[in-house]
Amino acid sequence: MTEKITVQDLGKPCEQLIDIKAGSLMALPYPYDGANDHSTIAQLKEEQKKRYEASLDGVLAIGIPKPASPAEEKALVAKFLSGLSKLLDKNDNWTFLQPLKFSLEYCARCQTCNEACPIFVSSGRQEIYRPTYRAEVLRQIVDKYLHGQSKFSRWFLGNNVELNWTTISRLAELSYRCTICRRCAQTCPVGIDNGLITHELRKLFSQELGIAARELHEVGTMQHLKVGSSTGMKPSAFMDIKKFMEEEIEEKTGRKIEIPVDKKGADILLIHNAGEYLSWPENPAAFAIIFDAAGLNWTLSSELVGYDGVNYGVWYDDVQFSRIAIKHAQIAKELKVNKIVVGECGHAHKALIVIADRVLTGDLNIPRESCMPLLEEIVFSGKLKLDPMRNNFPVTLHDPCNMVRLMGIVSPQRRILREIAPQFREMTPHGVENYCCGGGSGFAIMQSMNFPSWRSVISGRMKLKQVVDAFQDVISPDVKKFVCAPCSNCKGQFRDLLNYYDVGAKCGINYTGLVDLIVNAMVDLKQPYLEVD
Amino acid sequence: MPKTKLAGMEIEIDEDGFIQEPDKWSKEVAEDLAKEESSVHPMSEDHWRLVNYIRDYYIKFGVAPPVRMLCKQNKFELKYVYEMFPKGPAAGACKVAGLPKPTGCV
Numbered sequence A: 001m002t003e004k005i006t007v008q009d010l011g012k013p014c015e016q017l018i019d020i021k022a023g024s025l026m027a028l029p030y031p032y033d034g035a036n037d038h039s040t041i042a043q044l045k046e047e048q049k050k051r052y053e054a055s056l057d058g059v060l061a062i063g064i065p066k067p068a069s070p071a072e073e074k075a076l077v078a079k080f081l082s083g084l085s086k087l088l089d090k091n092d093n094w095t096f097l098q099p100l101k102f103s104l105e106y107c108a109r110c111q112t113c114n115e116a117c118p119i120f121v122s123s124g125r126q127e128i129y130r131p132t133y134r135a136e137v138l139r140q141i142v143d144k145y146l147h148g149q150s151k152f153s154r155w156f157l158g159n160n161v162e163l164n165w166t167t168i169s170r171l172a173e174l175s176y177r178c179t180i181c182r183r184c185a186q187t188c189p190v191g192i193d194n195g196l197i198t199h200e201l202r203k204l205f206s207q208e209l210g211i212a213a214r215e216l217h218e219v220g221t222m223q224h225l226k227v228g229s230s231t232g233m234k235p236s237a238f239m240d241i242k243k244f245m246e247e248e249i250e251e252k253t254g255r256k257i258e259i260p261v262d263k264k265g266a267d268i269l270l271i272h273n274a275g276e277y278l279s280w281p282e283n284p285a286a287f288a289i290i291f292d293a294a295g296l297n298w299t300l301s302s303e304l305v306g307y308d309g310v311n312y313g314v315w316y317d318d319v320q321f322s323r324i325a326i327k328h329a330q331i332a333k334e335l336k337v338n339k340i341v342v343g344e345c346g347h348a349h350k351a352l353i354v355i356a357d358r359v360l361t362g363d364l365n366i367p368r369e370s371c372m373p374l375l376e377e378i379v380f381s382g383k384l385k386l387d388p389m390r391n392n393f394p395v396t397l398h399d400p401c402n403m404v405r406l407m408g409i410v411s412p413q414r415r416i417l418r419e420i421a422p423q424f425r426e427m428t429p430h431g432v433e434n435y436c437c438g439g440g441s442g443f444a445i446m447q448s449m450n451f452p453s454w455r456s457v458i459s460g461r462m463k464l465k466q467v468v469d470a471f472q473d474v475i476s477p478d479v480k481k482f483v484c485a486p487c488s489n490c491k492g493q494f495r496d497l498l499n500y501y502d503v504g505a506k507c508g509i510n511y512t513g514l515v516d517l518i519v520n521a522m523v524d525l526k527q528p529y530l531e532v533d
Numbered sequence B: 001m002p003k004t005k006l007a008g009m010e011i012e013i014d015e016d017g018f019i020q021e022p023d024k025w026s027k028e029v030a031e032d033l034a035k036e037e038s039s040v041h042p043m044s045e046d047h048w049r050l051v052n053y054i055r056d057y058y059i060k061f062g063v064a065p066p067v068r069m070l071c072k073q074n075k076f077e078l079k080y081v082y083e084m085f086p087k088g089p090a091a092g093a094c095k096v097a098g099l100p101k102p103t104g105c106v
Helices: A046-051 A070-087 A097-106 A118-122 A131-146 A151-157 A165-174 A183-187 A194-209 A217-227 A235-253 A275-279 A282-294 A318-335 A346-358 A371-381 A401-406 A411-420 A440-445 A451-459 A461-470 A488-500 A503-507 A514-520 B027-038 B045-061 B067-074 B078-084 B088-096
Strands: A268-271 A339-342 A368-370 A395-397 A481-484 A509-512 B003-006 B009-012
Touching (some): A070 A131, A070 A165, A131 A151, A165 A194, A183 A194, A217 A318, A268 A318, A282 A514, A318 A339, A346 A401, A371 A514, A395 A411, A440 A451, B027 B088, B045 B078, B067 B078
Parallel strands (some): A395 A481
16 A cells, blocks of 8 residues: 555656556456556656656656746746636636635535545555645635635645645646546535536636647648648548448448538538548438438538537636537538537537537527437338347447436437347446546547557546446357447547557457447448458 | 657657658658557558558648548448557558647547
């Protein structure tokens, strides 16, 4: 047992605050119950440790360059403090002030949330990953440096935080060790949202100090607004891939479908995560097949930003978030559609359907819906001829956090799977109590230095355990089986996770989206739609 | 930004080995990248076919092609792509083709 790390320790310079040992992690089920060969986080290179602030846990998510001088450090600390007071001001934080204040003021330190956190539990209960730890750091800073808490109160309440660059830089990295899955908020007896505190910290760092993960900001939201997509895909590329999907559809189904683009007055504007077009084009193609067969009046958009439904702002920056959300709504307004339907992307659900309500006013407040109830309606309408025996292999369902816990969309995807997949089985727990894939809040796209390794070893560990547990009775690699993950971000995480643990070869587990499984069950297809890697 | 020596030149690379100065890309730079990153030496005709395809697509559209398209148009099985570039199409082939690191939910 190591000594318990306190809030004060975060501000004490040392080479590395914690060092996670393979043997201390949460145990995994068969066939990962032997040696700890998949449990070591990759080490940073020496020169990376010299260039960046890596003294939290030896892992780099943001990679903050080391300030050149003590004066620069001081200036950053001052910016943090002034930004923090803005965070607590109703004129500057009109988005989340109320839940933030509530979460800072009412936590009873009962620690009920701890065991609900997959990162805390998977890591072997590392103190700094405890969901209340980063919240407590922030709370103590607010009390001591903004509210002028007296020395006696600080002693009495055990407030020992020190505000310095070490604290701040570690806190910034620490705000990227939580996937904002919000299981902690769900389990809290009073509703304290430590996930929101993570979000507000990231926002403070981005909006006030210019510190954010490069994948989310520079080549994320910035590129999205400038080029049209966070993937760098220009409208011409989108149109080229659309043509490619039409060819693929004809080859696989024998149907000639023209995918509608920029169709004015369509009923539905369907927006996908652009990652689908590049990494999983069979998913938007499956949507086209289903919508066509159901006779819907729908369209895609080829406008800048309109063909990419992601909004990474929702993870770290309210300003960037608003810019993208408004653009999405404007495009729908110009197309005169009745509603926007969001494809299989969890965070786009959260961004466009829920949080955008804070910024879309007047005629920009266009109805925005999840694709899940619509797909359920289509599947049960009888418009598609489906034969479940075409999906006669074990299937389990991964619930994207934003669909289930945030929005309560739980039953449509299950009703569909029970109808089209005879060997469907739930993982435990599921629905609103699901575990994050480990790639939430932007983690799945943060692919630099040793962060992907941390993501596979720590933040995805609980999900791997759940998936392997769900298939224990058919774990042989000879039995092909699927995790259905109706979310691009989750699929990216599954691809990396299954690859890291060699799950395909060891257990025969693949991943896919939901519409892919629906199309696979269509009776008039000559060949299976799903391909096994 | 770290630097490395490729084809006798100092070239800036990012933390994951993708070159940051696209103007300096050449066939020699590609050969060196393939050798260092994927232990491929020398690149075969198929390696070049894949790398040129990715590069041409990128120059035209600003993004690497979908993996599915890349396999289909070149008549390569995905498995074969991984045999050629063990780190895969993105971390392997795109890097050799001198593209920046793929971004977004890909």
